[in-house]
Amino acid sequence: MKKLKNELFVYFTVPSIIGLILLYVAIIAFFNYEYRTIVLNRFKDRIPIFKEHIFKNYTNMHNKDRMSMRHHMRMRNNMPDMRGRIPYMAFKIYDKNGKIIHSEPPFFDQKEYIKINENRVMNEEKNKYLNLYIKRNRIYSKREKDFLKILFIYSSILLIFLIGIFFYIANKFSNNILNFFMKMKEKFFCIAKGNYDIKIENKYEEFEPFKSGVEDMASLLKKEEERRKDFITNISHDIKTPISIIKANIEGILDDVLKDSKENMKLILQEVDKLENFIKRIKYFDLTEKKEKEWINIKKDLKKYKEKYKNLMEIRLSMSQNFVVKFNRNDFETIFDNLLSNAYKYNEKQAKKCMIKIQKQENRLIIRVIDNGKGIKEENKKLIFEKFYKQDKSRTDRHSMGLGLAIVKKIVNQYEGYIDVKSKEGFYTAIKIVLRNLDYK
Ligand SMILES: Nc1ncnc2c1ncn2[C@@H]1O[C@H](COP(=O)(O)OP(=O)(O)OP(=O)(O)O)[C@@H](O)[C@H]1O
Ligand SMILES: [Mg+2]
Known part of the structure; x- marks a missing residue:
């Protein structure tokens, strides 16, 4: 080496x-x-x-x-x-x-x-x-010969001295470059230990992209870490609430304070469902799971959502023709569950509206979910697909984990597609999903 x-x-x-x-x-x-x-x-x-x-x-x-x-x-x-x-x-x-x-x-x-x-x-x-x-x-x-001799001796001494200076400068220069990498190593160590507030000193223009790359990486990791911390705080809170409700109910039943009625059992089951739901969503990031595909009639399946949101939000479906497409049912439902729950949750208007537009272009299936909600700030558009990201951190809604769109993105990637957002704050949000290489009937 x-x-x-x-x-x-x-x-x-x-x-x-x-x-x-x-x-x-x-x-x-x-x-x-x-x-x-x-x-x-x-x-x-x-x-x-x-x-x-x-x-x-x-x-x-x-x-x-x-x-x-x-x-x-x-x-x-x-x-x-x-x-x-x-x-x-x-x-x-x-x-x-x-x-x-x-x-x-x-x-x-x-x-x-x-x-x-x-x-x-x-x-x-x-x-x-x-x-x-x-x-x-x-x-x-x-005399002249002596003079020339002295001239030769002195200039040779000068030469040796200059070579010495060159060695010194070369040594210093190579040390400077190596020091940069040694400092980098220290910074990587800091990052590995979870200290993301790093500033790297650098005086060479050529190292600037490297330096800013590492600094950007650290700040991204910091954001990711903050989101993870938020998530843990939220999730422990979210899990604690149903558990304490379940516990209180069971204790109440055991102590004969509450009646062992179906009503209470339903309440317990509801909370257990919530817990199950949480676990399911977290587990979504495990990609090792094998997924079975089945034929899905899009129009028929989307009608369920119209029914579900009947009293909450007006859903309109726009489709040039009906498609029967091969897709994993769970994935299909997860995409629309998340997009529609967002369309509903992030809408403060009295008349909440949502339009689902489905098109087929060559082998691409394009899905758009457009709402008339509060929209997304320009600077947050890139972040909403990150896991644990929530625009409004103070949201106490315990169904909000900042995972929905990250899960959707993950699914979309598995189908060789992409997800995109267009939005105007206070007016609308349009989520566009493009899926490729699907089988149709
Ligand atoms: N239709 C929308 N209108 C406005 N903001 C949205 C919309 N969809 C997503 N967002 C913003 O993007 C963030 C991330 O959305 P995402 O669905 O990933 O998480 P969440 O809804 O907060 O939590 P979860 O879906 O896990 O319950 C939301 O917190 C919200 O701020
Ligand atoms: Mg969501």
Whole structure:
């Protein structure tokens, strides 16, 4: 397994250090070149002096003197201004046809020397000319060599120092990135422990989506947790109420305070039904249950609801044609039980109305339940399908658990469909369900 820190470190430092070294080499080379040009130019400035000296003195010397001059000084002492500086100069004198007349030293390897005159240096009569050379390794004086050495040492120290700084910065940079993930890890741990109020510090734009994703996740989990807490508070209250009614009735019967009448038994049964209903709804989220399908005549089945809400709400059914569709009966009833109970519950108008519209488009079955109730706030539309969500938390209605639409959504998903809501506060709510791949008769 690779270590991110090492990789970041290498990616950041290697190119920078290679760049730094190349820069260093280029600077040193440039500096050497420039310095050498300056030094060589100094010789060029003296070409007239050399010329005069060589043409006047050397060419007129006897061979013997030349020998001694060569032998002793290699021109050193005879060269004004060059004393102690460059013992190794060389020259060649040519006649006008380019034939060598003199060479000093007589035989020298031209590769070891640099020519310092660009153009031919002619004598007065212009019948002879001269090329001047200097030995490559004698361009610099000792002082100049020392200077170059010191320059090299100091610039190398600077290079090492800069590489050190690069290492430091690269290390810090990779640590910064890793720190972000370490902090993330801590935050995940906080979330896992149920502390959802997290704020992640981040200074990199690229990590922003990741950071806000985690923060959003935490706030969603927080909401979910709050709803779950609400649910537990409500459900314990909801369960306690029927249980205490049942208990009081049974105790009353046992203590002969209440009559063991059918009337009381009915009351107990009613409360037991309520409990059973609660359990059924909670159990709905268990998907492992196998569901049997049967043919359902929609029009016939929906008539039951008209009957049920007869005195409470006016229900109108709009269907272009009747459909017999294969569906799980329990699912079918759960969908309409929930949608119609909502249409009734969340309607404060005197004349409560509800319209059930059913259409078939190709293989899709579209169900709409539209009421003239109090509607849903824009910002809550997305939330109503979440389990345990209730728009009005203060509702004491013990049938309200915030589970109805979540259950409906779950069913709809099982039939490869979707659920949607349109609503205007104070006017209407329209729940639309689209179901796909159903069998019809
Ligand atoms: N037809 C509607 N008109 C206005 N608000 C609605 C309507 N249907 C749902 N809501 C809002 O959406 C919330 C969630 O509805 P849902 O049916 O999931 O839960 P519930 O009715 O509160 O409880 P339950 O259905 O479990 O008894 C409701 O509390 C209500 O605020
Ligand atoms: Mg409901």
